[in-house]
Amino acid sequence: MTSETFTACDGLHFGYRPAQGAAPVLVFGNSLGTDLRVWDRVIARLPADWGILRHDKRGHGLSVARTGLSIETMADDVEMLLDHLNIARFVGVGLSVGGLILQRLALRRSDAMPHLVLSDTAAKIGSPEIWNPRIAAVLDQGIASISDAILSRWFAPGYAATPDFQMWRMMLERTPAQGYADVCAAIRDADYTDDLARITAKTLVVVGSDDASTPPALVRAMADRIPGAAFAEIADAGHLPCVEQPDAFVSLLKQHLA
Template sequence: MQALTRPYGALHCRVDGPSDAPAVIFANSLGTDLRLWDPVLPLLPHTLRYIRYDKQGHGLSTLGGGTDISDHADDAIALIESLADKPVFFVGLSIGGLIAQTVASRRPDLVRAVVLSNTAARLGTVESWQARIEAVVGHGLEHIADAVMERWFAPAFRAKPELALWRNMLTRTPAAGYIAACRALSKADQSAATAALRLPALAIAGDTDGASPAELVEATAALIPGATFHIVPGTGHLPCVENPTAYAAILSPFLKAHAHD
C-alpha cells in the first residue's frame, strides 16, 4: 500500500508498471475504490505505468472536504505532480470522469489525453442528488444498495455470485465520504469547460447504464472536437467490471496511439 499525504490526511494509491513509462491515472466511480480497475488492468499494455487511487472518503483514503469537485481535482493534481514526471492519460469513470474533465480544464499541462467512461459534463440534478443524500442520511447505504446495483450492472451480471462483492464494496463505503461526493456531484457542471478542451479524448458507455445513459456520454464526447465514442454492449455503469476484455479492446489502442504524443 502507498499513501500520498494531503492536508486532510492520507490519499491511498497504488502504482503498477515501469517507473519511466508514460503514466495512466484512474479515477473511480461513486461508492467504489481502486479495485474497480482490477479486472481490466492485466489486459492493458504492459509498457505503461498505471496509477490508481481511492478518492477521499472512499476505500482507505481519509475524508477531507470532498463536497466540491475541485476538492477531488486538487487530489488528482497532487497525485500526478507527485508520481508522474510527464503529462498523463486520465481515465475517469462516473464522478471520476468529472474529475478528469476538471483536471484537464484546470491543468492542461498535466493531461495528454482523457478517457471519459460512463460519465458526462453534468450528472443528475440538484434534486436527485439531494434525494440520494437524504436516503443515505436517513437509512444508510444498505437502503439504496439494490437500486444502485440495478444502475451499475446489466441483468446477466446481477445473476452472478460476484455481484455480492460489489454490493459489499458500496455498503462498506463510509457514509460521510459517499454523501460528500454526492454533494460534489450535485454542483458539478463542466459543460463550458469541457467544450473548451482540445486534446485527444475517448468516451465509453454501457448500453444498459442506468446512471449515465449512453446518449448522455455521447453528448459529452461531442463537446470535444475529434473525440471518439464507443459502447460496450450488454453492460451497465461499470463496463470495466462486466466485460473487461471488451473494455480493454477499446482502451488499449487509444493508449498506444497517444503514448508518445
C-alpha cells in the same frame, strides 16, 4: 514491473507503479461508491510496462475524508499525487465522478494530458431533485437502504446472478455514509458543460449500452461537445464496463492510445 506500491499521501490512499521506458502512465478516477479496486480487471489486462496511478477518493476506500469536498478539491488531490510522484505526462481515465475529475485535469494540465478516456460520465450528472433525496436517505438510513436501486443501475441485466455480484454490493455498502453523501453533493453541484469545448486532449468517450445512471444518450451528448472526440458503446455492460466487459474496455483503450 507488474506490481503496484500502495501507500498514502496527506491521507489519500493510492497505488502506483512507474512506467518502463517510453510506456504511458495511466491515471484512473473511480466512480461513486467504489474504491480503486474497480479497475483491477482493466489493469490485469494492460501491458506490464505501462505505468499506473489509481487512488481512493476522499471518504471512500482507505482515504481520509475531508470537509468542503467538491469536484475541484478532488482534482486537487490528484494533482497532489501527480506532483508527489513527479508525473509530468499521463493519460487520464475517468469513470463516472472520476470522469468529472479528469475533465478538470484535462483543462488544468492540458499540456501534460495528451489522451483522455471518459467512461460513463457527463459534464453534468443528475439534478438536485435526484441527489438530495439520495443524500438524505443515505445519511438517515445508510447506503444499504438504497443499495438495490443503485446496483440495478450499475450493471446490465443478468449480472446479479454472477458469483462476484455480492462483492460489488459489499464494496458499495461498506462505503462510509458521510463520504458517499459528500461525493453525491459534489456531483450535484458540478456542471462543466460550457468547458467541454476547451478540452484539447485526444478524447475517447465510452458507455455501457445498459447504463441506467449515465445513459448512452447523455454520454454521447457530452462527446459531441468535445472537439474531435470518439464515441463507443460497450454491449452487455451497465455503468461499470471496466468490471463487466474489461476485454472490450481495454481493446478500446489500446486502440485510442495506438
